[in-house]
Amino acid sequence: MAQNVFLSDKNQAQPQQTKSYKDSGYGWFLIPGISIFLLLIVLPFVSNIGISFTKWQGIGAPEWIGLANYQRAMGDAVFWASFKNNLLLIIAMTIIPTIIGLLLAVILYDFISQRLGTGWASFLRAGFYLPQIVPIVVAAIVWKWIFQPDWGVLNSLLTAIGLEAWTQNWLGNARTALPSVMLMLVWFQIGYPLVIFMSGLQRVDPQVYEAAKIDGANWFQTLIHITVYMIKPEIAVVVLTTTIAALKTFGPIYAMTSGGPGNATTVASYFAWKNFFEISNVGYGATMATVLTLIVLLMTFFFIRAQNQQEED
Amino acid sequence: MTAHTSTEVSVKNNRSDALIRYGALLALLIFLLLMLLPFFMITINSFKTESEYLANGPFSLPSGFDLEAINTTWALTDYSTKLINSLLISSSTALLAVTLSLFNAFALGIGRIRGRTFFLLFFLMAIALPPESLAYPLYYLFNQIDLYNTRLSIILITAALHTAFGTYLLSSVFRTFNQDILESARLDGCNKLQLLLRIVIPLSWPTLSVLFVFFFIWTWNDFFLPLIFLISNDNQTVPIAMALARGERGMVITTQSAAAFLGVFPAFIFFLLFQRTLTKGIMSGSSK
Numbered sequence: 001m002a003q004n005v006f007l008s009d010k011n012q013a014q015p016q017q018t019k020s021y022k023d024s025g026y027g028w029f030l031i032p033g034i035s036i037f038l039l040l041i042v043l044p045f046v047s048n049i050g051i052s053f054t055k056w057q058g059i060g061a062p063e064w065i066g067l068a069n070y071q072r073a074m075g076d077a078v079f080w081a082s083f084k085n086n087l088l089l090i091i092a093m094t095i096i097p098t099i100i101g102l103l104l105a106v107i108l109y110d111f112i113s114q115r116l117g118t119g120w121a122s123f124l125r126a127g128f129y130l131p132q133i134v135p136i137v138v139a140a141i142v143w144k145w146i147f148q149p150d151w152g153v154l155n156s157l158l159t160a161i162g163l164e165a166w167t168q169n170w171l172g173n174a175r176t177a178l179p180s181v182m183l184m185l186v187w188f189q190i191g192y193p194l195v196i197f198m199s200g201l202q203r204v205d206p207q208v209y210e211a212a213k214i215d216g217a218n219w220f221q222t223l224i225h226i227t228v229y230m231i232k233p234e235i236a237v238v239v240l241t242t243t244i245a246a247l248k249t250f251g252p253i254y255a256m257t258s259g260g261p262g263n264a265t266t267v268a269s270y271f272a273w274k275n276f277f278e279i280s281n282v283g284y285g286a287t288m289a290t291v292l293t294l295i296v297l298l299m300t301f302f303f304i305r306a307q308n309q310q311e312e313d
Numbered sequence: 314m315t316a317h318t319s320t321e322v323s324v325k326n327n328r329s330d331a332l333i334r335y336g337a338l339l340a341l342l343i344f345l346l347l348m349l350l351p352f353f354m355i356t357i358n359s360f361k362t363e364s365e366y367l368a369n370g371p372f373s374l375p376s377g378f379d380l381e382a383i384n385t386t387w388a389l390t391d392y393s394t395k396l397i398n399s400l401l402i403s404s405s406t407a408l409l410a411v412t413l414s415l416f417n418a419f420a421l422g423i424g425r426i427r428g429r430t431f432f433l434l435f436f437l438m439a440i441a442l443p444p445e446s447l448a449y450p451l452y453y454l455f456n457q458i459d460l461y462n463t464r465l466s467i468i469l470i471t472a473a474l475h476t477a478f479g480t481y482l483l484s485s486v487f488r489t490f491n492q493d494i495l496e497s498a499r500l501d502g503c504n505k506l507q508l509l510l511r512i513v514i515p516l517s518w519p520t521l522s523v524l525f526v527f528f529f530i531w532t533w534n535d536f537f538l539p540l541i542f543l544i545s546n547d548n549q550t551v552p553i554a555m556a557l558a559r560g561e562r563g564m565v566i567t568t569q570s571a572a573a574f575l576g577v578f579p580a581f582i583f584f585l586l587f588q589r590t591l592t593k594g595i596m597s598g599s600s601k
Contacts, residue, residue: 033476036472043450051450058449111334115330126588133583134577138580142576152566160372251552251556268445272448276449277541289443290446297438
């Protein structure tokens with residue numbers, strides 16, 4: 001939702017620091033926040049990295065095994081399958097929704113908001129956003145029900161239109177399970193880029209479009225060269241936040257497929273959870289969690305750096 | 314003559330313009346209907362009996378308003394308890410997270426204490442942090458202090474995670490706080506606590522309430538950590554209960570639909586209640 005903190009606020013007016021106050025006493029207010037933060041975030045974070053270098057069942061003393069877990073991961077087909085599936089989820093949560101969201105935003109802005117009034121545009125925007133307000137795991141439950149092999153909505157629909165041969169156990173078949181989850185995620189995600197892009201479009205000066213029209217630019221050229229260019233910061237934020245969300249996906253996999261059939265839909269988060277709480281391979285689970293965290297934090301770091309550099313230019 | 318032609322062209326343009334306009338509207342409305350179809354399906358099928366579903370399939374409208382599926386699922390999942398848990402956990406978490414964020418941001422945004430860039434970067438990284446990397450050590454820690462499987466455990470953890478976001482957002486809002494007001498409060502001999510309580514909180518109330526709504530809804534929707542930390546029935550939240558309902562005995566196609574419906578319904582209520590706040594909040598990052 002409002003992960004827009006990643007949208008830079010550098011361009012807002014810096015308050016004039018007329019005097020530098022020798023103000024002490026503010027530091028005290030950090031104490032509750034920082035204490036909780038150290039105890040519940042920093043300490044567990046560091047511990048998790050430590051655990052990843054051990055063999056541990058969760059009871060007794062962890063046994064230090066150095067990098068053995070990481071070596072094991074490199075040769076583990078399920079480890080790689082998890083990340084491969086995460087990449088596919090990035091297609092479902094980032095790439096497809098960003099493209100559809102961009103097209104919808106432009107159509108809503110161009111054809112509806114400008115010519116039929118903002119009422120229609122707001123109504124449609126709210127409608128497309130609706131899946132986003134539901135807990136993602138509940139959205140997964142809705143779709144699991146739709147994909148039911150017996151009597152499910154999708155199979156009933158296919159039967160009704162004469163495509164009975166296409167009916168199948170969508171989530172129980174290794175070939176269709178992940179695409180089915182991806183379909184649900186696309187449906188769930190579309191509203192997010194749409195809303196962000198529509199607010200970004202309000203910044204764009206309509207005169208730029210007029211000028212492009214006079215210069216003979218067609219609709220598609222305008223979309224690519226003006227719209228996409230102008231809302232680049234919003235696109236970057238959507239891509240970053242949804243990619244992180246895709247890498248962290250857990251609930252939909254838990255609720256729809258439990259990673260199965262076999263390991264067809266397992267993802268990094270589910271793999272870590274399973275190692276922690278199902279098979280008590282705590283050290284190995286921590287390894288997966290550490291790798292995942294490293295990827296996410298590096299992405300965030302480079303994004304922020306790129307954004308800062310762009311502003312300095 | 315020239316004038317005549319140009320009018321003709323513009324009439325033609327207007328006509329094709331209108332065609333495109335209403336064509337686009339129609340296409341969007343059809344797409345919207347498709348998008349909302351899943352919600353419509355679970356709504357109509359939660360109010361059918363199982364035999365009616367099996368006889369007429371999912372697409373027929375319910376012949377009556379049968380509450381059997383809803384009632385069965387409600388009882389099976391102990392839905393009233395789950396609603397109370399979700400409300401309690403989400404509001405306590407939101408309140409704690411807003412308070413902690415406010416204190417942090419007061420020091421970093423208003424107080425501009427030394428090292429604030431470091432702190433802000435620290436919080437920014439924490440926003441992106443996957444909870445997977447905290448889950449097991451937290452599980453172990455809360456077991457040690459006998460708080461595992463309590464609502465308090467998830468309130469504390471979730472509040473800490475949300476505080477990262479809140480601190481970052483509020484600090485940047487507070488940076489633009491009217492310096493004259495702060496200055497005159499100082500001259501009037503306001504101490505720091507009075508400054509916070511009498512000046513900063515009242516003036517930033519709208520932002521704080523938006524933040525509260527966000528935290529409330531995020532906590533309500535949360536799944537990964539609550540699944541780990543709330544294992545007994547008395548503690549669980551709505552999303553957890555609905556995800557686990559499937560495994561219960563006696564779940565049939567209509568009760569499964571009802572479980573989805575009961576999961577969706579509170580979210581729709583929040584949407585209606587908070588729609589303005591939420592859309593305003595979504596813009597808050599970019600409009601600045």
